[in-house]
Amino acid sequence: MPVDSTTFRTVLGQWPSGVCVVTTVGAHGAHGMTASSFSSVSLDPPLISVCLGNHLPSRTLLESAGKFAISFLGKDQAHIGRRFAGQNPEVTDRFAGLDWTMTPNGCPVLSDAVAWLDCRVAHTYPGGDHTIFVGEVTEAALPRVTAPLLFHSRTWGQVADPLPSSIQLSVDVADDDPLAQELRGRGARVRGDHTEFTVAADGTGLPSADWMAAAKLTGGCVIGYVSDAFDPAREAEVFATVDALAALGCDEIGLAEGVPASPLQVRRVLQDAKVRARPAALRVRLAGDHSLALVNALVAMKSGVTHFDTVAPGSGSAGLPLGDLLHLSRQLEVAGPIEPDLAHLRE
DSSP: OOOOHHHHHHHHTTSOEEOEEEEEEETTEEEEEEEOOEEEEETTTTEEEEEEETTSHHHHHHHHHOEEEEEEOBTTOHHHHHHHTTOOTTOSOTTTTSOEEEOTTSOEEETTOSEEEEEEEEEEEEETTEEEEEEEEEEEEOOOOOOBEEEETTEEEEOOOOOOSBOEEEEEOOTTSHHHHHHHHTTOEEGGGSEEEEEOTTOTTOOOHHHHHHHHTTOSOEEEEETTTTOGGGHHHHHHHHHHHHHHTOSEEEEEOOSOOOHHHHHHHHHHHHHHHTTSEEEEEOBOSSTTHHHHHHHHHHTTOOEEEEEOTTOOOOBOBHHHHHHHHHHTTOBOOOOOOHHHHTO
């Protein structure tokens, strides 16, 4: 006996998906709708599919036009998803006020989409009360790097990263300090073990490719830090600098906290910087002299960061204390270097 439609829809709602806007053109101009029933089909040739309800105007228009485009929405574009899903009935022109780009096939795509695909209809299949359109991808682009918008259980959301299984530490401690050798033996890294440089949020101080090539020859890890990386007024500059450091070939890219940042701002920056830094590992150098220091460390872990800079007891630095971060990781059951007996090493 077939399952009833209400139960079926509720069950399907437990499957999270990305969100896209499907656009096509007709005699009266552009038309678009929000869809989550999108899927890749083939890499060679590049094929994708989208399912449209047979009762929708978009379905008839798309079949007549023989072409369509897909705009993938970012985490900050839920309002666009709602608009093209018809959840804002007061909006009479869904395309108004948004920035659009025309594809080679003549379909509009969002200029600030996470990505877009331009397609021609290759196959059409009946699918119950929907029609399955298979599109051959003729053009593709990634206009903007940001986390995707998700849809789950009829709710718009964002990627929520789980806690990492382990963290890696670099500790600011003098190389001749007995603690340095103890930390190395327990899996941590001492700050002098790698080559590092710092650039301003706007990229000032970026080294040359020749300098980077010479640094790589030493065989150690090369880390490029961005100073004051969580300043909300410089977010765009920080992202551009992260892109530049990734292109330069840094092994790791560090974001240093200057003025104490809010957990919300730390999350905003790390969520996108993590994507931009790849394949380099992203690390953070958080301030430790304010009440939200450990909250920001937790937010960093939840944002997928596994590399942290800390300061050793008695170092005089204002960074995140080694003991505090180790205590937090133990409470969260995140594996890290075992805390050494700091007391006997300071006698």
